[in-house]
Amino acid sequence: MGDGILKLEHVCKAYNVGLPTQVEVLHDIDLELDHGEFLALMGPSGSGKSTLLNIVGLLDRPTSGRLLIKGRDTAILGDDELTHLRGHTIGFVFQYHLLISAFTARENVMMPMLADRGFPSVELGKRADDLLRQVGLERFGSNLANNMSGGQQQRVAVARALAMNPDLVLADEPTGNLDTKSADSIFELMRRVNRESGTSFLLVTHNLDLARRCDRIIQVVDGRIAGH
Amino acid sequence: MNPWLPFEWIAAVRFLRDGRLQTIFIIGGISIGVGVIVFMSAMLAGLEANFIKRVLTSQPQIQLLTPDQIARPLHKSAGEIEDAAVQRPSQRVISIDQWPKIRGQMLAMPEVTAVSPTITGSVLALRGDASRAVTLTGIEPETYFDIVKVPDYIFAGEARLTSEDVVIGIELAKNLGATVGDKLNLQATGGANRVLTISGLVDFGNKGVNQRVAFVALRTGQSLLGMIGGVTTIDMKIKDIYAAEVIAQRIQAATPVQADSWIATNAQFFTAVQAQIYTNTLIRIFVGLSVAFGIAAVLIVSVIQRSKEIGILRAMGTSKGQILRVFLLQGGLLGFIGSIFGAAMGAAALIYWHAVARQADGSEFFPLILERSLFVYTAILATVTGLLAATAPAVRAAKLDPVVAIRG
């Protein structure tokens, strides 16, 4: 393999907007990401960053082109195989933290492991506590998601993204809703995880200051990669 | 988190608990539906059991009578009919032909548990200035009490029937101003006349019957009615009460007598029960449907409300099947929990109603029958209804496109 964690070849994405008309949102995207790399994705609103992230995250399929995750072509995988691959290789952090409100912080962190194993266990609980400690929230485990500040919720979301020990974390404007200080600390948290455990990151951000602290910046404009 | 509960259970329970008000309201709705069904079914079963018990201890299950006397058309010769209009003759009270032989045949049948010959006719009961027409029944107490539990219905005195005794209905006693120990003059239309001692008063819980009923020993009855050695009916008890009609028809085909089963005699009651069962079934179906629609509506709303969370779960590696089961389970759980509360409500209403509702004579309106099978059956039915109702919302949740859900 040796292809790195992620490889996109000529990826296009078109949406059907009323049957005869198709709108192509992504055009001929080529992109590679190495193991342990921390990549920033920038670009104006509507340029296709989230669309690209959804495709990389196996939530959506490209209209054409190839997507390889750890050297595996994903086009031939069925729905359940995609779900499995996603669960085991990719973690998500979204802009609007999107924790599950019926669950406590600890349970939210456990969720990906629980969905994978089927049953909870002491071991999963320990891992969740561990992750909460990593993001500095060990005392908030039993708080319901709704009873936490935005910054805290986003930390929980980061912990949750790391639960399955993914090779790649996709973060779509994770700091877009936070004040500068919280944004900075979330970013530092991700950077630290990246350094310590070699997890690759693909970070969509409008914050040039944060982007500059990444390994590489890629600009997406009108569905094309405009520059490095 | 309970380590033994699978992911789907944990998620389903949390979602239900999180949507507190919706959950409480829908469980309330299900409980009322289930409660109504439990209450209605148990009360109907009680009323039916009560009636059958009454009928079966106060009536023979099969009664053999002399066949209807019919006039044969007069024939001139070779099949030509003299007079086409055939009038129904008046029915004389006559004895069953060769009744001891028929009794023997009946006793030989394995389904039959008791056989008792009786004689019935009308006599006049006289006491002082009062006179009343009564239906006199001459019986063999040993066998007859096995079929009609006269001793169970004794209001005063005892069910003693020597040749000098008579047991009469309480209304009749009232009308004649007589009580236990008094003498009673019985006069048959044929002119025969006996003075007997009232040994007991019976109350069959039916005013008409209580006004006319009078039991004497078989021999006394025979001599009063002028039919020495004769009987007018043979009363029988059988093992399986619901086989009565079939057995009666078999007897009628095999012997010259007419055989009436308690089922045919109480046809009205069975028509009423059948009608009740139909309405009961209809009510169950419609209650079930409205419960199902209620559950489906609540879950659809829940799917829409939680579409973002469902998208997140999918992004976190939850499979479509898991999402499907989370929502199916919610439906099943709602049905099950609702059925438990509903069964409790139904049982409580039943116990209350049982305590409050009384018949005219102060006895219970219906016996309290709380069979476990009714509750088990209801719980299973409600759970299955919940699962079925949840299929549409669950499929919708499973099909949700996580991209749309998360962006939404």
Ligand SMILES: Nc1ncnc2c1ncn2[C@@H]1O[C@H](COP(=O)(O)OP(=O)(O)OP(=O)(O)O)[C@@H](O)[C@H]1O
């Ligand atoms: N399901 C869809 N159907 C049709 N068009 C879509 C759909 N999803 C996205 N688009 C379009 O694709 C384009 C790219 O959207 P996308 O969300 O990827 O942009 P973005 O770069 O993430 O923007 P932002 O910075 O505002 O998040 C937009 O023009 C959007 O309207």
Ligand SMILES: [Mg+2]
């Ligand atoms: Mg976006």
